[in-house]
Amino acid sequence: MTNSTLAYYNQNAKCFSDSTLNVDMSALYAEFLPLITPQGHILDAGCGSARDAAYFKQQGFIVSAFDASEQLAALASDHLQQPVEVKTFQQLADKNHYDGIWCCASLLHIPKNELPQTFLKLQNALKPNGILYVSFKYGRQERLHNGRKFTDLNESGLRALVNKYKQMQLVKYWQSVDQRPGRESEVWLNALIKKETAL
Template structure:
């Protein structure tokens, strides 16, 4: 994740929290959580406000949450009442730890040139048969918008990246609209990816 994008979240954390904390994510949870074992260990990678972490904890899952923004780490720690780790994707160094990894609207800030390395780290951190959820804004460009850097992906673009990971296989991908009322015109690529045994 670029320094510019991290700085954006540090400087605009209050606005981001206000716009994202109460967004209804239930349709996406319903695609992810049924695939996990009871009391699964989840990594919420790029947890932001801690909204999704809080939901997973309430469902009986064990969750490790990380984020690259110090301001969001501080807020999320208070919101979920457990420590959130200040860490970037590139600093993930776990091996065969997690039953599931949740990357909701977070990998989209990783430069395209680094995505393959990040997916390798995520695959290494997953247990065999582990489940990875990812979402990207739909498109095929790298761009800067309001101070944040974005990597947009289509189904083909994501498949190209995942095909370089021998242990990962896309189980499902689908398109959704943005759940925030003022951004209903924006489209998202969602995918469930499984780590092969």
Template sequence: MTTATPMDDPTLAYYEDQAETFFAETVDVDMAPLYARLLAHIPPGGRILDAGCGSGRDALAFRRLGYAVTAFEASPTLARLATEHCGLSVEVRRFQEIDWEDRFDGIWACASLLHVPMAELPEVLGRLGRALKPDGVLYASFKYGVGEREHRGRRFTDLDEAGLDALIEAVPALAVVESWVTGDRRPGREGERWLNAVVARVANISSDCRQTNRLARCRVCP
């Protein structure tokens, strides 16, 4: 697969151009309440992938909590800044290039999958699912809404609860554990809404669970 460059990916070009500003605006945002929703499903010291790590803020937080962290970021400049911040060697990689298998107890994709085109999300989620260990979990967040849009040089895929269910229905062996809506964690932007979700890789998913895609509704799986 050919790696995208800023010349053919306007969103990547945006982050390359705005890397230092984006880093400064996001590196100190308190995400602890959201960490807790993922970490409730991960064993102490487990392996976490920070997928699209941005400033490296969350990779550093997980590392300080004693987890074994791997991180990647599509923007080379942001990857360098994140490496300096979190003390990990942040890989330059896109979601479409993920090739790990059965490696992580948890994946953290905070405000990163939302830049993947809707048509590519099932394949990307399939890659993320394969990167999880059996019964591993993925946290993801999207701007709350419906459809795809461009905003100030970046493209976004917005999701609501129905959109999330439809998306996960297209991905074998993944199911939604829970989803919830929150305000933005950045000061002054609390009115912006986000759809948060914890999604699990399920090794032996039943047909009933496959129909609903939500483990909380399942009464068949052991």
């Protein structure tokens, strides 16, 4: 994440958190959660407001969460009622630790040339047969918008990324529209990726 992107989230943490807390994510939960071991451990990576982590916790899952923004992590800790770490994807060093990792609208701030290394860290952090959910704004460019840097992905870009890793298997990918009011014209690429057992 660039300094300007991080500064945006620190400066607008409360507004951003408030704007996302009540978004209906049930359709995405319905794709992800049935694939996770009951009472399994889920990492909400780049958790923002911790809206999703809090839902997973309510469903009986063990939850961990982190965000690169110190201000967002503080708000997320309050909402989740447990500590949320301040760290980046580059600092993720867990090995075979999580049954599921949830990267909802968080990897899109990773520069494109850093995505392969980030996916390797996510693969390593998952247990065998663990599930990774990712979402990107639909497209194929890197762009700057309102002070934030975005990396957009389409299906071919996603497949090329996942295919770099023998243990990563693309289970499903699909497009969806943004659920926030007034953002219905924005399209997202969603994907579920499984970590296969060691070859």
